Amino acid sequence: MNSTDIEVILATDCGSTTTKAILIEKTSGEYRLRTRGEAPTTVEAPYEDVTVGVRNAIIEVEELSGRRLLDSNGQIIRPAGEDEGTDLYLSTSSAGGGLQVMVVGLVRRMTAESAQRAALGAGAIVMDVLALDDGRLPHQRIQRMRELRPDMILISGGVDGGEQRRVVEMVELVAAANPRARLGGEFKLPIIYGGNVDARPQIQQLLAERSALTMVDNLRPTLEREELGPARAMIQEEFLHHVMSQAPGYGELMNWTDADIMPTPAAVGNIIQDIAREENINIIGVDIGGATTDVFSIFGGVFNRTVSANLGMSYSISNVIVEAGLDNVVRWIGEEIEQTQLAERIRNKMIRPTTIPQWLEGLRIEQAVAREALRLAFEQHKMLATGLKGIQQERDIASAFAQVQAGEETLVDMMALDLVVGSGGILSHAPRRVQAAMMLIDAFQPEGLTRLAVDSIFMMPQLGVLAQVHPEAARQVFLRDCLIRLGTCLAPVGPGRVGSPCVELTFSDTGETMSVPTGQLRLVEIGEDQTRKVIINPSRYYDVGGGRGRSVTASIDGGVVGLIIDTRGRPLQLPPLPSERQQLLRSWEEAVGLYPRR
Amino acid sequence: MPITHAYTPGLTVSESVTLRKLRRLPLPGKVHVAQGQAVAAADIVASSELPGNVATVNVAHDLNVSPEEMPRCMAKAEGDPVQVGDVIAEYKALWGIFHSLSQSPVDGIVENISNVTGQVLIRGKPLPVEVTGYVKGTVVEVLGDEGVVVECQGALLQGIIGIGGEAHGRLKLLAATPDQILEPEHITDECQGKIVVGGSLVTYAALQRACEVGVTGVIVGGIRGDDLDRFLGEPLGVAITGQEDMGITLIITEGFGQIVMAQRFFELLLSHDGQAASINGATQIRAGVIRPEVIIPHTGAEAVLPPPAVSALAVGSCVRLVRDPYFGLMGTVTDLPEQLQIIETEAQVRVARIKLEDGREITVPRANIELIQQ
Numbered sequence: 001m002n003s004t005d006i007e008v009i010l011a012t013d014c015g016s017t018t019t020k021a022i023l024i025e026k027t028s029g030e031y032r033l034r035t036r037g038e039a040p041t042t043v044e045a046p047y048e049d050v051t052v053g054v055r056n057a058i059i060e061v062e063e064l065s066g067r068r069l070l071d072s073n074g075q076i077i078r079p080a081g082e083d084e085g086t087d088l089y090l091s092t093s094s095a096g097g098g099l100q101v102m103v104v105g106l107v108r109r110m111t112a113e114s115a116q117r118a119a120l121g122a123g124a125i126v127m128d129v130l131a132l133d134d135g136r137l138p139h140q141r142i143q144r145m146r147e148l149r150p151d152m153i154l155i156s157g158g159v160d161g162g163e164q165r166r167v168v169e170m171v172e173l174v175a176a177a178n179p180r181a182r183l184g185g186e187f188k189l190p191i192i193y194g195g196n197v198d199a200r201p202q203i204q205q206l207l208a209e210r211s212a213l214t215m216v217d218n219l220r221p222t223l224e225r226e227e228l229g230p231a232r233a234m235i236q237e238e239f240l241h242h243v244m245s246q247a248p249g250y251g252e253l254m255n256w257t258d259a260d261i262m263p264t265p266a267a268v269g270n271i272i273q274d275i276a277r278e279e280n281i282n283i284i285g286v287d288i289g290g291a292t293t294d295v296f297s298i299f300g301g302v303f304n305r306t307v308s309a310n311l312g313m314s315y316s317i318s319n320v321i322v323e324a325g326l327d328n329v330v331r332w333i334g335e336e337i338e339q340t341q342l343a344e345r346i347r348n349k350m351i352r353p354t355t356i357p358q359w360l361e362g363l364r365i366e367q368a369v370a371r372e373a374l375r376l377a378f379e380q381h382k383m384l385a386t387g388l389k390g391i392q393q394e395r396d397i398a399s400a401f402a403q404v405q406a407g408e409e410t411l412v413d414m415m416a417l418d419l420v421v422g423s424g425g426i427l428s429h430a431p432r433r434v435q436a437a438m439m440l441i442d443a444f445q446p447e448g449l450t451r452l453a454v455d456s457i458f459m460m461p462q463l464g465v466l467a468q469v470h471p472e473a474a475r476q477v478f479l480r481d482c483l484i485r486l487g488t489c490l491a492p493v494g495p496g497r498v499g500s501p502c503v504e505l506t507f508s509d510t511g512e513t514m515s516v517p518t519g520q521l522r523l524v525e526i527g528e529d530q531t532r533k534v535i536i537n538p539s540r541y542y543d544v545g546g547g548r549g550r551s552v553t554a555s556i557d558g559g560v561v562g563l564i565i566d567t568r569g570r571p572l573q574l575p576p577l578p579s580e581r582q583q584l585l586r587s588w589e590e591a592v593g594l595y596p597r598r
Numbered sequence: 599m600p601i602t603h604a605y606t607p608g609l610t611v612s613e614s615v616t617l618r619k620l621r622r623l624p625l626p627g628k629v630h631v632a633q634g635q636a637v638a639a640a641d642i643v644a645s646s647e648l649p650g651n652v653a654t655v656n657v658a659h660d661l662n663v664s665p666e667e668m669p670r671c672m673a674k675a676e677g678d679p680v681q682v683g684d685v686i687a688e689y690k691a692l693w694g695i696f697h698s699l700s701q702s703p704v705d706g707i708v709e710n711i712s713n714v715t716g717q718v719l720i721r722g723k724p725l726p727v728e729v730t731g732y733v734k735g736t737v738v739e740v741l742g743d744e745g746v747v748v749e750c751q752g753a754l755l756q757g758i759i760g761i762g763g764e765a766h767g768r769l770k771l772l773a774a775t776p777d778q779i780l781e782p783e784h785i786t787d788e789c790q791g792k793i794v795v796g797g798s799l800v801t802y803a804a805l806q807r808a809c810e811v812g813v814t815g816v817i818v819g820g821i822r823g824d825d826l827d828r829f830l831g832e833p834l835g836v837a838i839t840g841q842e843d844m845g846i847t848l849i850i851t852e853g854f855g856q857i858v859m860a861q862r863f864f865e866l867l868l869s870h871d872g873q874a875a876s877i878n879g880a881t882q883i884r885a886g887v888i889r890p891e892v893i894i895p896h897t898g899a900e901a902v903l904p905p906p907a908v909s910a911l912a913v914g915s916c917v918r919l920v921r922d923p924y925f926g927l928m929g930t931v932t933d934l935p936e937q938l939q940i941i942e943t944e945a946q947v948r949v950a951r952i953k954l955e956d957g958r959e960i961t962v963p964r965a966n967i968e969l970i971q972q
Contacts, residue, residue, distance in 0.1 A: 165714055319836050352758070596942075
């Protein structure tokens with residue numbers, strides 16, 4: 001079917017707990033979201049058939065839209081007619097814990113890191129990274145491999161034409177461990193080799209019989225070059241043909257879909273990359289879930305994804321406290337709170353993850369935890385989203401003094417960032433949209449001018465897989481129905497005392513001016529469909545994107561929140577004294593209307 | 599937006615159910631029981647051997663030869679058995695003036711000799727693994743050489759979080775009421791090998807005392823988070839448990855802090871005081887949730903199947919509130935308004951009206967109530 005003839009699109013995302021279906025229809029030449037439905041995922045007992053949950057989610061869509069989508073045999077009706085059927089059916093999946101990959105490389109910060117980036121970019125969760133310099137003894141590495149039950153293993157190591165001995169040594173350990181696949185007792189574990197091409201015969205000899213071995217181009221053919229594309233494509237192919245086909249009900253689901261089923265995070269990465277490319281912008285995307293937090297970034301066209309496996313808002317909420325420390329959570333709460341009681345409440349949320357805060361105090365606590373979970377996940381992301389390490393670079397005196405190794409610098413440049421997209425219940429369902437905006441600002445601390453948005457109902461996965469087949473439909477729905485534009489954050493960067501001049505704004509349309517001193521938050525309402533031209537004059541020490549003290553003229557996009565002017569400084573410093581800090585937090589909360597007044 | 603299940607289905611606390619427990623080996627092995635055979639909790643129903651650990655020996659390095667030269671120095675071939683100290687390779691030159699040895703660090707079998715890396719891999723002795731019956735019951739199915747299914751009739755009680763794996767012993771109630779705190783002085787030498795039952799809280803000192811005495815398990819309403827971290831020796835970040843090797847299995851029925859054990863839970867344990875029980879602290883609060891369990895085999899009442907995982911919340915349902923500010927209180931549903939309501943946080947949610955045991959009537963989000971399975 002020609003893409004212009006496609007009138008109705010049905011897409012599902014089979015998550016670990018919920019299967020979500022969306023229905024897109026073309027009306028007046030535009031693709032728009034018609035409705036959505038959801039049902040519990042049915043990969044595990046007693047159902048052990050993913051299609052049961054998919055059908056239930058589709059039935060909910062049928063009920064809400066009035067369009068019949070399943071025939072009497074439970075099959076999807078195709079093509080679309082007046083009141084029934086769909087022209088396209090697509091799906092993503094992260095059910096059963098998603099795609100779990102173990103990575104083996106030689107040097108942790110070089111070839112192993114390239115393999116890690118390849119696996120993460122393909123939508124995988126990296127269970128562990130084994131490398132010669134990982135501090136473990138050989139028998140410990142073997143033990144670890146045997147304990148883990150990955151969906152597949154990705155092996156990298158050595159540059160083409162380089163020494164083979166080390167990579168063969170690591171592969172000997174893999175062969176000795178003989179790790180078993182997570183799904184399907186008898187089926188062979190997929191292993192992808194993307195290392196030194198000269199070592200292929202030895203790798204073949206060691207692994208061909210005991211695994212489903214495939215070879216791809218070297219991930220690091222030379223130290224200066226990283227080729228992640230072939231490995232990522234192979235991971236997704238293996239995911240579909242080896243892993244998915246073993247999961248209960250997926251054989252049938254694969255027959256239903258009009259395109260390959262994609263791992264959910266890979267689909268999200270896709271849509272974010274498409275938007276960044278089309279609009280020529282730098283984006284950070286974050287999905288904070290119950291168990292994990294995914295961060296995606298595209299800076300200068302380079303895509304990176306990380307998963308922080310145990311940073312989340314329900315199942316892993318206690319781990320946020322363990323990793324961030326209770327003090328770091330408490331610092332975001334603008335009222336006195338007893339710390340032991342706070343820790344107990346958070347632990348009780350972990351064991352009853354579906355409960356919601358009933359009182360304002362509970363909401364403040366959860367949003368404080370979210371700031372820390374987002375901050376930590378972002379820190380981890382910045383460490384992986386770097387240039388290539390181990391390459392020779394010409395260095396000047398300044399960089400030598402900076403003590404930064406080649407490739408150590410993160411690609412994440414907050415001043416160059418154009419858009420932050422947040423997703424996940426704590427952001428998408430915050431009672432006030434300004435709460436979502438402030439969580440993103442406090443956690444990521446954007447600099448200069450940055451647009452903020454949240455995914456309304458987390459439909460980025462479905463749009464990501466749709467983008468593979470019908471990019472225009474995906475783009476239209478993403479921009480019109482998926483994103484809720486919160487507005488724009490203006491954050492001047494520079495040193496300054498609280499109360500000293502920071503920035504002055506002149507709105508070209510009305511001539512109105514406003515000056516904001518250092519240490520404040522201000523909110524200017526600019527509606528969702530509005531753009532206002534503003535001349536921004538930072539004081540001599542501050543930079544808003546044009547350089548210190550240089551004015552910038554910008555068109556500022558509005559949103560449901562508007563323009564947030566944040567002169568609190570970067571990095572944001574909070575007073576150590578609790579009473580002083582709480583007073584300051586309350587004044588900021590009032591300035592932007594963060595919480596209802598008592 | 600439709601909300602399919604806006605409340606927690608709740609944990610099972612049932613006097614009489616028929617349970618089937620899968621007893622499977624990690625690798626195929628030998629099944630020691632037959633279909634229809636009665637088994638006790640401690641009986642070994644299946645056993646197997648896991649491949650031994652692998653030791654690596656850098657022979658080329660030991661002998662100071664290149665990996666290519668190494669094979670001709672080998673004293674052992676792939677598949678040969680070796681013991682600790684056995685010479686696996688030897689290098690002699692100039693009539694023995696230059697002499698070096700490489701010895702096996704473990705007992706095992708030579709698995710691989712590599713002339714690329716110069717490494718020799720030695721597989722240690724197989725590790726025996728045994729699977730017990732876990733519960734007193736009958737073997738209803740034999741799964742080839744992989745294990746069995748044991749069927750058991752009795753009471754089933756699910757806790758909220760546990761520590762430690764499978765254990766069995768006789769129940770011993772140490773609390774007279776469900777609000778009593780379990781202190782060290784309650785735990786006497788008579789508790790050795792028993793599963794002791796406390797009330798609203800177990801203290802760190804009591805847990806230590808239980809370990810000293812050799813208590814098999816502790817069932818209690820609550821525990822302070824700090825005490826649990828101290829007991830485990832590290833903070834509990836993610837609720838995936840069961841692998842802890844503390845020498846004791848702990849089952850928390852209500853949550854963190856001092857919380858009165860649910861009356862029904864307590865009464866059921868009380869009615870079986872002194873009887874044999876099987877417990878498992880394994881918890882996994884993710885998709886495919888696993889909660890810790892107490893199983894008390896008996897044939898006193900007519901067995902029925904476990905209640906369905908999700909039964910409907912209705913006016914008159916008995917519920918427990920599982921979120922502050924009402925955490926731990928019990929009550930009865932008096933109304934379930936259809937329309938979404940705005941709560942203090944300004945969130946629009948489905949709510950329930952609850953009459954508490956103390957007579958107060960409150961409105962709470964449905965997500966914050968837990969249905970008590972009758």
